[in-house]
Amino acid sequence: MKIFNKQRYEFMNLKQFRKYMLYATGEIILVIIGILIALAINNWNQQKQLKNANQELQKKVIVQLDKDIGFLKDFQEDIVGLNQTYLKVLGRDYDKDKLNEGSMISTVLFSVNTLSLDKHLNNLIDNAKLDNSKASQKMIDINSMYKIYLKDIDDIEAIIYEKMTNNLAVIEATQSWYAELITDFKCRNDCITYLLTDEGHKSRIATLRFLYVSGYGSIIDGFINDLISAKAELESLIE
Template sequence: MIKFFRHIRKNLLNEGKTTKYFKYAIGEIILVVIGILIALSINNWNEKRLKQEQLISIYERIVVDIDNDVQQMSQTLEYYNGVEFIFKRVISDSITPDLFDVGLSRIITGRSVNTNLNKTGVNQLKELAVKDSLSLSVIGIYDFMDRRMVHRFETRINDESIELVNIFRDNYDWYPEYMSKTIMQDNSSVALQNYFLYSTEYRYRVISNNQLIYNNYLRILKRVIPSLKKMKEDLKLIIEKTRND
């Protein structure tokens, strides 16, 4: 093709048709420019398509991550909903020995709260540097959970649990008994039971823990879980629409 155009230019010059030569040269330049623009357009389209495919692949990963995170948080919410009545009995100073059989002695120390957020997909989304509203919402809610839920409240809940166990260790002879078995009303010492039944130290710890868990932490969970479920459905709609196009 290049030789063909070169031959035409040569003939025009040999024939002394300078004006036609310049017109032809300009036309050739225009064709070259158009060709470059078409090539760039195709290249941009391919890059956009590849980025879109990558985005959809990340969305699919995030859907799985959300399912796992919602399951973790729902289990935590279910646990604390199940023991809330014990907190209320302690706070109202209406404790009875039968509460030992449902976990009175371990409502603060019996569970470590650790939501291991699955952030692989979200981190990939950040690296892709997309700016659409759905992607930004996904990044935003995970950043919120990381700051407010995991690092703030879960750390405080776990720290208070460890602190209370250390108090038991350093101050009470029944500590080995407490650590060695599940405490029930018919298998524990009088000294141990009297502490959990009558100690203001334990009652005040429960009141503080109740404030932290039920008035702060669980309120966040109850907001976040529905938001994540809605976000998952939005992602699935985008995935389905893109796959069907």
């Protein structure tokens, strides 16, 4: 009888243990499911926030593209005016209505026209956390395009600056009126005659015109066209 009671007690304990284990396992499964649901909700919220942030970024990038396209077009007009100034110095036909304002001599000898485009768009994209959308990939492409064009612009500006500096060095070494020009900004008859008729000087001016119009101008033209296309593509990808 005692043996039977003992076996019955052990059986009941085993049965209770199994129930406990089943209950505990169920509790663990519920906790795990709860954690997974919480992680899924958190991840969904993060993805939604990222998507919203990217959509806001896309709008800002489009606004900046508009501003930069306008700025580039204004600079494009400056190059057109500068070209007329160079044509006048070179004794070629020119459109006086398109001449840049300011002294012709100062423009040709001392002024280096530069774009001075800020890097606001680069900063917007570089400092943003992007999602895997096509619009985000397009913004990455636009960012890279900006950096390439800005590098090309820096390079052509450096070449133009060097050519202008070399031109002044030749004038300094060969012309007695240089000191008066550089000190008092006065260009008398001998100065004007040299600038308009000396073949060596005209050759150097022709090179500067080529660098501005064919070099710098071509870069700006390509930049504008690429930005207009990129803006249209990005707008088409916005949800």
